[in-house]
Amino acid sequence: MPLDGNISDEDVVAAIYRDHGPALRRFVLSCTSDENQADDVVQETVLRVWQHAPQITGSLRSYLFRTARNVIIDNYRRARRRPAETGPDALELAESSERVDELLNRVLMEEALRRLSQEHREVLVALHYQRFTVAEAALRLNIPGGTVKSRAFYAVRALRTILDEMGVQR
Incomplete structure (x- = not known):
């Protein structure tokens, strides 16, 4: 608003x-x-x-x-x-x-x-909240392990940007 x-x-x-x-x-x-x-x-x-x-x-x-x-x-x-x-x-x-x-x-x-995008959110939730390994997350999300790593990297970058925009201090 x-x-x-x-x-x-x-x-x-x-x-x-x-x-x-x-x-x-x-x-x-x-x-x-x-x-x-x-x-x-x-x-x-x-x-x-x-x-x-x-x-x-x-x-x-x-x-x-x-x-x-x-x-x-x-x-x-x-x-x-x-x-x-x-x-x-x-x-x-x-x-x-x-x-x-x-x-x-x-x-x-x-x-x-x-x-976050749904793909980025799913990877972060799997890795950081559900404590899955990369291999477990890949199996659970039905994507290659390299994709899990790549999405996690870009998701964390996007999350940092969003938190900065929200005024959250790290």
């Missing part, structure tokens, strides 16, 4: 919610089990993205998910600033932050993989 001066603010916010709201809410709910808090995070995320819309380059969805991650972390930090209760809260915060990072990385990688 192009974000330009010809669209009203309400239209921009409505389009963000329409196009990305359900996926964003699922992501936030996977980080927190509180539905009210998830709704607050989604609302804050859309507000921040709407405020920075003209400066956004790359994937809007990636920007939304990174912003939601930052909002979640800000909320945890704000809650931590309250008078400290001794106990497992600090450990829980660190685990939650790691879980959010892991979920964000998973979402971004899934989006990047969807942008």
Whole structure:
């Protein structure tokens, strides 16, 4: 969705919610089990993205998910600033932050993989996710081993380009 001066603010916010709201809410709910808090995070995320819309380059969805991650972390930090209760809260915060990072990385990688051609995606999934050897992948995909190697090489290059376009830092 192009974000330009010809669209009203309400239209921009409505389009963000329409196009990305359900996926964003699922992501936030996977980080927190509180539905009210998830709704607050989604609302804050859309507000921040709407405020920075003209400066956004790359994937809007990636920007939304990174912003939601930052909002979640800000909320945890704000809650931590309250008078400290001794106990497992600090450990829980660190685990939650790691879980959010892991979920964000998973979402971004899934989006990047969807942008690859089917042939490149199949080879990468076979080699890196299913842990097949080149020979096993060749047999499974019914292509020569050399083709598996070639597709894997070009798929990784394409994936790096896609991740760069999405603004993902390595």
